[in-house]
Amino acid sequence: MSPRLSTTLDISRAAPKAFALPNLSGMTRAELRQALIEAGVAAPDKAKMRAGQIWGWIHHHGVTDFDAMTNIAKETRAALAECFSLARPEITSRQQSSDGTIKWLIRLAPGVEVETVFIPDVAHSGALCVSSQVGCTLNCSFCHTGTQGLVRNLTAGEIVAQVQIARDDLGDWHTPMEGRQLVNIVFMGMGEPLYNLESVAAALDIISDNEGIAISRRRITVSTSGVTPQLQALGETTGAQLAISLHATRNALRDQLVPINKRYPLAELMAAIRAYPGLSNARRVTFEYVMLKGVNDTPADAKALVKLISGIPAKINLIPFNPWPGAPFECSDRATIDAFATILKRAGYASPVRKPRGRDILAACGQLKSESEKLRASARRRPSPAPAATAD
Numbered sequence: 001m002s003p004r005l006s007t008t009l010d011i012s013r014a015a016p017k018a019f020a021l022p023n024l025s026g027m028t029r030a031e032l033r034q035a036l037i038e039a040g041v042a043a044p045d046k047a048k049m050r051a052g053q054i055w056g057w058i059h060h061h062g063v064t065d066f067d068a069m070t071n072i073a074k075e076t077r078a079a080l081a082e083c084f085s086l087a088r089p090e091i092t093s094r095q096q097s098s099d100g101t102i103k104w105l106i107r108l109a110p111g112v113e114v115e116t117v118f119i120p121d122v123a124h125s126g127a128l129c130v131s132s133q134v135g136c137t138l139n140c141s142f143c144h145t146g147t148q149g150l151v152r153n154l155t156a157g158e159i160v161a162q163v164q165i166a167r168d169d170l171g172d173w174h175t176p177m178e179g180r181q182l183v184n185i186v187f188m189g190m191g192e193p194l195y196n197l198e199s200v201a202a203a204l205d206i207i208s209d210n211e212g213i214a215i216s217r218r219r220i221t222v223s224t225s226g227v228t229p230q231l232q233a234l235g236e237t238t239g240a241q242l243a244i245s246l247h248a249t250r251n252a253l254r255d256q257l258v259p260i261n262k263r264y265p266l267a268e269l270m271a272a273i274r275a276y277p278g279l280s281n282a283r284r285v286t287f288e289y290v291m292l293k294g295v296n297d298t299p300a301d302a303k304a305l306v307k308l309i310s311g312i313p314a315k316i317n318l319i320p321f322n323p324w325p326g327a328p329f330e331c332s333d334r335a336t337i338d339a340f341a342t343i344l345k346r347a348g349y350a351s352p353v354r355k356p357r358g359r360d361i362l363a364a365c366g367q368l369k370s371e372s373e374k375l376r377a378s379a380r381r382r383p384s385p386a387p388a389a390t391a392d
């Protein structure tokens with residue numbers, strides 16, 4: 001049994017039987033095959049075929065009950081139910097914003113909760129923003145998640161469960177590709193995906209599988225604050241689209257906004273981005289740039305950005321800063337953001353200004369922070385002074 005499975009068993013010790021059993025719905029094909037053999041539910045020579053059938057039920061049809069697997073003999077279904085679970089984690093809350101954004105708070109274990117956000121869009125291009133960790137160790141000074149610290153990494157199953165829960169809610173199972181609501185996935189929820197690359201890569205294998213959820217790797221974007229040594233491995237093992245949370249073009253300022261920059265400064269980061277596997281005009285890197293009033297938003301900053309990324313096939317997402325209680329920043333004015341975007345556009349870069357979504361339910365970028373933590377820490381505010389506007 002893989003270490004991931006034993007973790008699930010440990011944290012569920014006091015839970016009902018269905019949760020104490022290994023859950024098949026978050027396993028890769030290879031893990032599923034192995035689990036069937038080890039449980040004696042399939043002979044080694046039949047395991048591939050049996051795993052294929054079960055895979056289709058779980059990931060194409062979205063079933064959560066072995067009895068729905070009608071092309072599998074009744075006794076086999078009973079044996080499966082004895083050994084395994086297909087249960088989804090519990091949804092502790094579901095909030096819908098006035099703009100249609102949906103935020104689920106998902107309970108993975110006692111005191112371990114994670115947030116997932118669906119952002120609907122025009123022309124059926126809705127995106128699901130998934131979390132890769134509960135909390136984050138990285139403490140970016142403008143990010144609400146960073147004030148939480150790390151609770152733990154998510155397993156691949158827990159990442160996949162976020163997609164399954166969204167598809168349950170949106171009615172996306174059995175919907176032909178053209179009619180689906182959820183067609184893009186972005187790892188822009190809680191956590192730093194590259195500090196949990198093994199689980200993120202396994203989750204991508206499951207989500208992109210053609211006989212399952214079948215969301216192409218080109219529609220899955222992994223956003224990182226810049227864990228430079230892992231970029232190559234991300235590209236090689238996942239084929240995911242790359243997004244980099246840049247936010248500053250000078251080390252002195254980026255050190256304050258994105259403190260991991262002290263470990264992996266800009267020159268190293270940019271070199272690793274230039275070497276990202278498969279980068280081309282058709283597969284551009286996205287630079288995310290949060291607009292902070294008086295901090296990183298001048299025309300000189302925009303010009304420095306153009307210079308820094310010169311020669312890299314890229315687009316730039318300008319993200320208006322989303323406020324959260326106690327945040328030490330303000331969002332740049334609309335005119336300042338527009339002037340910044342114009343400089344990037346003149347230099348030839350697509351530079352959409354991201355429309356803030358779900359602000360009324362604290363579901364926008366950087367506002368995620370689980371309810372359980374909010375309760376525990378309601379009195380504890382992290383005082384964090386705004387970085388100087390002219391850092392170097």
Ligand code: SAH
Pocket residue numbers: 142143144187188189190191192193223224225244245288290319320321322323324365366367
């Ligand atoms: N840890 C990863 C992915 C999650 S954060 C990363 O940092 O890239 C997803 C995006 O939201 C990042 O670009 C992050 O910089 C941005 N973000 C965080 N807090 C924000 C805030 N308060 N307003 C706007 N964007 C924010």
Ligand code: SF4
Pocket residue numbers: 136137138139140143144145146147189190191192225245366
């Ligand atoms: Fe972590 Fe990303 Fe927030 Fe930074 S921006 S604290 S890396 S989640």
